Amino acid sequence: MSEPVQLSLTTRGTGAPLLLLHGLYGSSGNLNRFTRRFAHDYRVLAPDLRNHGRSPHRPGMDYPTLTEDVVALLDREGIERVAVLGHSMGGKVAMTLALTRPQRVAAVIAADIAPVTYQHNHGTLIGALQQVDVAGAGNRREVDAALAAAIDSPAVRQFLLTNLVPADEGGYRWRIPLQFLADAVPDIQGFPELEGAYDGPALFLYGTASDYFDPDRHRDAVAAYFPKAEYAALEGAGHWLHAEQPEAFAAAVERFLAHAYPAR
Incomplete structure (x- = not known):
């Protein structure tokens, strides 16, 4: 602990x-x-x-x-x-x-x-977030469209996108530490x-x-x-x-x- x-x-x-x-x-x-x-x-x-x-x-x-x-x-x-x-x-x-x-x-x-x-699909969701090039995205719609291939629910995507924030150097970043969450999936579930x-x-x-x-x-x-x-x-x-x-x-x-x- x-x-x-x-x-x-x-x-x-x-x-x-x-x-x-x-x-x-x-x-x-x-x-x-x-x-x-x-x-x-x-x-x-x-x-x-x-x-x-x-x-x-x-x-x-x-x-x-x-x-x-x-x-x-x-x-x-x-x-x-x-x-x-x-x-x-x-x-x-x-x-x-x-x-x-x-x-x-x-x-x-x-x-x-x-x-x-x-036994839910949180590992899949986090993996989908990790695969998107948010740093190179021009707007939030691009990120949403990229996520749609793995996450078919618009409501779930919009909820996840509450964690998408502008990066200081341009583009976007996730404000949640995806790798920490991925590592913790067995404990969270x-x-x-x-x-x-x-x-x-x-x-x-x-x-x-x-x-x-x-x-x-x-x-x-x-x-x-x-x-x-x-x-x-x-x-x-x-x-x-x-x-x-x-x-x-x-x-x-x-x-x-x-x-x-x-x-x-």
């Missing part, structure tokens, strides 16, 4: 703290809509996880390492106990935090993710073997059109770690459920927090 890094942080609002954790290839900016909305009732903290957004680039991205970065952030902000909402990779960080530091977690919300190992369980309130929020979470297939794994787990479905939503159905997503989170972690 590498030393914790100082995560870049966006914070808004006052009151009981609520931590928002983005997924792989994302950043705190993807959650701006929810940072603003939840800040009406909570002190919202939205960091960029390591190797994402404006946070430092370091090798090593297993979940204990990512969790230690978050613990260091909470310590730096003087937060003893927090509710945590995480999507996908961020959801696994949220679960790991709850399981390894239960005294620090008042409630946990995992968005479209389970505490299991997945996996989940650590942890002892014990989190006995606090937990919500597993999922999209019915997603292949990441199935309440029947994943119920035993969830129950082993989160015996008080509740479930909520967004009908027709895929894995990026918060982007596809932001109003329904926020409403489901608020319903859960209203009894599990009331604003004060």
Whole structure:
């Protein structure tokens, strides 16, 4: 496990703290809509996880390492106990935090993710990003067109392109360290073997059109770690459920927090 890094942080609002954790290839900016909305009732903290957004680039991205970065952030902000909402990779960080530091977690919300190992195509996606000559690209459309040969979903391409930024010397560059991410794919798709369980309130929020979470297939794994787990479905939503159905997503989170972690 590498030393914790100082995560870049966006914070808004006052009151009981609520931590928002983005997924792989994302950043705190993807959650701006929810940072603003939840800040009406909570002190919202939205960091960029390591190797994402404006946070430092370091090798090593297993979940204990990512969790230690978050613990260091909470310590730096003087937060003893927090509710945590995480999507996908961020959801696994949220679960790991709850399981390894239960005294620090008042409630946990995992968005479209389970505490299991997945076999998805992240290595293929990262490989596609690595193959594109972004330094020689004249505009973003050229990069999008080059990616289309390997990534047929326009929505996925546009999400990945949020990481494309102008380079000082002209052309573009990826702001995420692709090789670090490629090396970490087995850890990111996996989940650590942890002892014990989190006995606090937990919500597993999922999209019915997603292949990441199935309440029947994943119920035993969830129950082993989160015996008080509740479930909520967004009908027709895929894995990026918060982007596809932001109003329904926020409403489901608020319903859960209203009894599990009331604003004060």
